[in-house]
Amino acid sequence: xxxxxxxxxxxxxxxxxxxxxxxxxxxxxxxxxxxxxxxxxxxxxxxxxxxxxxxxxxxxxxxxxxxxxxxxxxxxxxxxx
Numbered sequence: 001x002x003x004x005x006x007x008x009x010x011x012x013x014x015x016x017x018x019x020x021x022x023x024x025x026x027x028x029x030x031x032x033x034x035x036x037x038x039x040x041x042x043x044x045x046x047x048x049x050x051x052x053x054x055x056x057x058x059x060x061x062x063x064x065x066x067x068x069x070x071x072x073x074x075x076x077x078x079x080x081x
Contacts, residue, residue, distance in 0.1 A: 044064045
C-alpha cells in the first residue's frame with residue numbers, strides 16, 4: 001500500500017477521455033470484509049442510478065448483467081486486499 005494506486009486510478013477514472021469512452025462507470029471501495037452481495041449491490045446502484053434493496057445475489061447479478069449488456073463499462077474496485 002501507499003504507492004499512489006488509488007490516486008492514479010482516480011485520475012484515469014475522472015479523465016474526460018475516459019468519461020467519453022465508457023457509457024457506464026462505477027467506483028466501489030471494497031472493505032477488508034469482502035461481501036459479494038454488498039459489492040454487487042453497490043456496482044448495480046452506481047450503474048443504474050437506482051437504489052437496490054431486498055434483492056438476493058442472483059437477482060442483483062441478473063440486473064447487473066442486463067444493465068451492462070452491450071455497453072462499454074469501467075468498474076474500479078478500490079482498496080482490495
